[in-house]
Amino acid sequence: MGIHDLPHALAVHLFFTLSSVVIGLVLGVTLGILLSRKPKLSNVVLPILSVFNTVPGIVFIGLLLLIWGMEAITVLVALGIYATFPILKNTYAGLISVNPQYIEAAKGCGMSQTQQLFRVELPLALPTIIGGLRMSTVYTVSWAVLASMIGQGGLGEFIYAGISANDNGLILLGAIPAAVLAFVLGSLVDLLQTYTVPKGLRKRGSTK
Amino acid sequence: MLRFEHVSLSYGSQKIIDDISFSIEEGQMVVLIGPSGCGKTTTLKMINRLIEPSQGKIYLNDEDITKKDKVDLRRHIGYVIQQIGLFPNMTVAQNICVVPTLLKYSKEECDRIVHELLEMVNLPYEQYAHKYPSEMSGGQQQRIGILRALAASPPIVLMDEPFSALDPMTRRSLQQEVRSLQQKLKKTFVFVTHDMEEALDLADVIVFMDRGKIVQMAPPEEMLAHPASGQIQDFLGKFIHSSSTRTLTAADFMRTGIYAVSATKGINECISKMQRHNVDTLIVVDDKAAYQGTVSIADIRLTGHVVKSIEPLIRCNTPTVQTTDNAKDCFEQLISSGANYLVVLDEEKRVQGIITKTSMASAMAEQLWG
Numbered sequence: 001m002g003i004h005d006l007p008h009a010l011a012v013h014l015f016f017t018l019s020s021v022v023i024g025l026v027l028g029v030t031l032g033i034l035l036s037r038k039p040k041l042s043n044v045v046l047p048i049l050s051v052f053n054t055v056p057g058i059v060f061i062g063l064l065l066l067i068w069g070m071e072a073i074t075v076l077v078a079l080g081i082y083a084t085f086p087i088l089k090n091t092y093a094g095l096i097s098v099n100p101q102y103i104e105a106a107k108g109c110g111m112s113q114t115q116q117l118f119r120v121e122l123p124l125a126l127p128t129i130i131g132g133l134r135m136s137t138v139y140t141v142s143w144a145v146l147a148s149m150i151g152q153g154g155l156g157e158f159i160y161a162g163i164s165a166n167d168n169g170l171i172l173l174g175a176i177p178a179a180v181l182a183f184v185l186g187s188l189v190d191l192l193q194t195y196t197v198p199k200g201l202r203k204r205g206s207t208k
Numbered sequence: 209m210l211r212f213e214h215v216s217l218s219y220g221s222q223k224i225i226d227d228i229s230f231s232i233e234e235g236q237m238v239v240l241i242g243p244s245g246c247g248k249t250t251t252l253k254m255i256n257r258l259i260e261p262s263q264g265k266i267y268l269n270d271e272d273i274t275k276k277d278k279v280d281l282r283r284h285i286g287y288v289i290q291q292i293g294l295f296p297n298m299t300v301a302q303n304i305c306v307v308p309t310l311l312k313y314s315k316e317e318c319d320r321i322v323h324e325l326l327e328m329v330n331l332p333y334e335q336y337a338h339k340y341p342s343e344m345s346g347g348q349q350q351r352i353g354i355l356r357a358l359a360a361s362p363p364i365v366l367m368d369e370p371f372s373a374l375d376p377m378t379r380r381s382l383q384q385e386v387r388s389l390q391q392k393l394k395k396t397f398v399f400v401t402h403d404m405e406e407a408l409d410l411a412d413v414i415v416f417m418d419r420g421k422i423v424q425m426a427p428p429e430e431m432l433a434h435p436a437s438g439q440i441q442d443f444l445g446k447f448i449h450s451s452s453t454r455t456l457t458a459a460d461f462m463r464t465g466i467y468a469v470s471a472t473k474g475i476n477e478c479i480s481k482m483q484r485h486n487v488d489t490l491i492v493v494d495d496k497a498a499y500q501g502t503v504s505i506a507d508i509r510l511t512g513h514v515v516k517s518i519e520p521l522i523r524c525n526t527p528t529v530q531t532t533d534n535a536k537d538c539f540e541q542l543i544s545s546g547a548n549y550l551v552v553l554d555e556e557k558r559v560q561g562i563i564t565k566t567s568m569a570s571a572m573a574e575q576l577w578g
Contacts, residue, residue: 105293107258108366109306109356110283123297198297200340 001161003173010177013154016144017185019076021137024083028136029129031084032091033117042092053085057143065150075147082143083136090132094125127197134189141182145174155181209234209396210255210364215264217250217420224250225261226420232413234363237390237397239407241443242417248400251417252366255398256285268364283307286357286365286395290372292349294341300326300352301337307360325355328392329385347378354386364396371406383409404443408432416440456535461571462552462561468493471500471519475508478518491551491559492522498557502526528553531560535571538563 035042061078068074098121106116122129148156158174161167194202210232217225225247232238240248253259254266257278266273273281294303302309304325305318313321326333329351341349350370357365367386371379387410390397401407407414408428416424416431424436435441468491469478478490482505492500501522508521515521528551529538542550542563550563 099291101289101291101293102295104258104289104291105287105295108256108282108287108289108293110279110281110285110310111306112279115310120295120297124295200296200298200342 001158001170005157006173006177009153009155009157009174010181012147012152013141013144013156013178013181016072016075016079016147016152016154017137017140017181020079020083020140020144021133023076023080024085024087024136024140025133027080027084028087028132029091032088032095032129033122035088035092036095039096046089046092049085049088053082057082057146058149061146061150070150070152072152074150075144075152078146079140079143083140086135086139087129087132090128090135091125094128094132095121097128098124123198124201127193127201130189130193130196134186134193137185137189138182141178141185145178209236209269210398211267211270212251212254213265213267215251215254215261215266217247217254217259217261217263223420225254227264228417228420228422229264230415230422230425232396232398234396235394236412237387237399237410238413238415239399239401239411240415240417241401241404241407242423243439244402245419246417247420248415248417249368252368252398252400255364255366256282256287283310283360284362286360286362288350288353288357288365288367288370290369292341292346292353292373294349294352294356296341299338299340300344303341303352304355304359306356307362311360313360321359325358328389329355345378346374347382350374350382351385354382354389358389358393358395361393362395364398367397367399369400369402372401372403379406386410404445404447408447416443456571456575457531458529458533458535458538458550458552458563459531459560461535461538461568462531462563463567464561466491466559466562468497468559469503469518470495471522472517474517475515478503479505479508489526489548490518491562492518493559497559499528499551499553499559500524502551526551529563530554539568542568 035045057078060081061074064074064078068077102120102124103116106120111119144154145156145159147154148160155174155178158170162170162172162174212228212230214227214229215225216223216227228247228251240251242248250259254261255268255273257273260274268281268285294300295306298306301319301322304322305313308318308321322337323333326336331348331351336344336348341352344352353370354367357367370386371382374382383406386397386399399410411428413425413427414431415422416436418439424431424440426434426436431440432444432447435444467481467485469481471492471494482488482490488506489502489504492503494500501524503518503521504523507523508518511521525547526549527541527545527547529541531552531554538550542565548564552560552563554560
C-alpha cells in the first residue's frame with residue numbers, strides 16, 4: 001500500500017461521499033417538507049430521529065453488515081441515512097421559521113399549497129437548507145472512512161492499514177486527503193450558497 | 209356586490225362572530241372598525257376564505273363563495289396585510305405580478321401592468337422595478353403591497369390595517385393615495401382599522417363592530433350626527449363636535465371688544481385713539497350705536513384741515529356681514545374683497561365685532577385642534 005493507491009482510494013471516497021449526500025439531500029428535503037406540514041407528527045418523529053442520530057456510525061454499519069454483508073450498498077445506505085439527518089433538520093427548521101406574514105400573503109394572493117411551497121417557503125428556507133447540506137457533506141467525508149472497515153476501500157484503507165502497521169506516514173496519507181476533501185467540498189457548498197440564494201435574501205442571509 | 213347572511217363563527221362555546229348580516233354595494237369604500245377582538249379582521253378574512261364561518265353564507269356578486277374554489281376566489285380578490293408581506297426573494301416587479309403570474313398572464317402583459325401601476329403611485333419604473341423589498345422604506349413597501357393587490361384588477365380589495373405599522377406622515381399620504389386610487393378605479397374596498405380618523409377620512413360607509421356583532425353601519429356623517437351607542441360616541445371622541453356637525457357662523461370667527469367712535473367726534477380725538485390702539489381705521493357708529501362706516505387715517509391726513517368732525521370722511525367701502533352668516537361665505541368674502549377686515553353686525557345694525565385674517569385663522573385652528 002503506497003502513494004500510487006491514493007488516486008483510486010480518493011475516487012472511491014469521493015464516490016461514497018457524493019452518492020450518500022445526494023441520497024441525504026433527496027431524503028432530507030422530502031422528509032423535512034413532509035414533517036413541516038405536520039407539526040404534531042414532527043413533535044414525535046424529530047426526537048426519535050435525534051436519538052438515532054446519536055447511534056455511532058460504526059455500530060450502524062455493523063448492523064447493516066449483518067443484513068447485506070460486505071457490499072457497497074451497506075456503506076451507501078448507512079452513509080445516506082447519516083447524511084439525511086442534518087439536511088432534514090435544517091429543512092424542517094428553515095420551513096417552520098418562515099415568517100407567517102409571507103404565508104398569509106401567499107395564501108391571500110391565491111397560491112395553492114404547492115405554489116406556496118415552491119415560490120415562497122423553499123426559497124426563503126434555502127439558506128438554512130444549504131447550511132444543512134454543508135454540514136452533511138463535511139460529516140460524510142469523515143464517515144466514509146468507515147467504508148474500508150467492511151472492505152469497500154476509500155481513504156480509510158490507509159488509516160486502518162497505518163494503524164495496524166503502526167505507520168504514521170500511512171495514517172497521514174489517508175487523513176490529510178480526507179481533511180482536504182472535506183474542506184474543498186465544504187467550500188463548493190459555500191459557493192453554491194452564494195449563487196442559489198435569492199438576491200433579496202443575501203444581505204441578511206436569514207429567513208426572518 | 210358583497211353580502212353576509214347570518215354569518216357566525218364560534219370556537220367551542222366562544223362566539224367570535226355572532227350572526228352578522230350586511231351588504232356592500234359596488235364601488236364603495238367600507239371601513240370595519242371597533243375595539244380589538246371585536247371580530248373586524250375575522251370578518252374581513254371570511255371574504256377571501258382565510259377563515260371559514262361556522263354558520264351563514266357570504267355572497268360575492270350573488271355567488272356563494274363556498275361554492276367557488278378557494279385558490280381561484282383569492283386570485284380575484286385583492287389582499288393587503290398589516291405586515292406588508294412582500295416576498296423578500298422577489299423584486300418589486302415580481303411581487304406586483306404575483307397574482308397575474310398565477311393567472312398565467314403573458315410576460316408582456318405583466319410588464320405593462322408593472323409600468324402602469326408604478327406610474328400610478330409615482331415610483332419610477334427604472335428606479336424601483338428591480339429593487340428588492342429590503343432596499344425600500346416601509347411606506348414604499350406598503351405602496352407596492354397595495355399595487356400587488358391591484359395588479360390583476362380584482363373587483364374587490366381587502367385591506368387589513370394596512371397603515372398601522374407606518375409613521376403618521378407616511379400613513380397620511382398613503383391614505384390619500386388609497387382614496388384617490390379607489391375613486392379612480394371605482395373598486396369596492398373593505399378596509400379594517402382601529403383608527404377612527406382614518407375611518408372618517410376614507411369611508412363611504414363605516415361598520416362599527418363590537419363582540420362579534422355589528423353595532424352600527426352608517427356613512428361617516430350619519431355616524432357623527434347619530435352615534436348608535438355610547439361606545440361609538442367614545443370612539444368618535446374629539447371628532448363628534450367637529451365642524452361637520454354644526455355650521456359655523458360669522459359670530460364664531462369674529463374678534464369682539466371692538467372700539468367704535470361716534471360720528472360727531474372731532475378729528476384730533478380720533479387721531480389720538482388710532483395712535484393709542486395702533487390702528488389705521490376706526491369704526492363709526494351713530495348715537496343709537498348703529499354702524500355708519502369707517503374712517504381712515506389716510507383720509508384724515510388728506511382733508512383733516514378743512515373739517516372739524518369726522519362725519520364727512522366716513523366711508524362705507526368696508527364689507528359687512530351678519531352674525532348669523534355662514535363662516536365659509538365670510539371667509540370667501542374676506543379673501544376676495546381684499547379688505548383688511550369684515551365688520552360683523554347684528555339685526556339692529558349694531559357692531560358686534562370684526563373678522564380679520566388673524567381671527568379667522570385662530571378660530572379655524574381652534575376648530576381643528578380644539
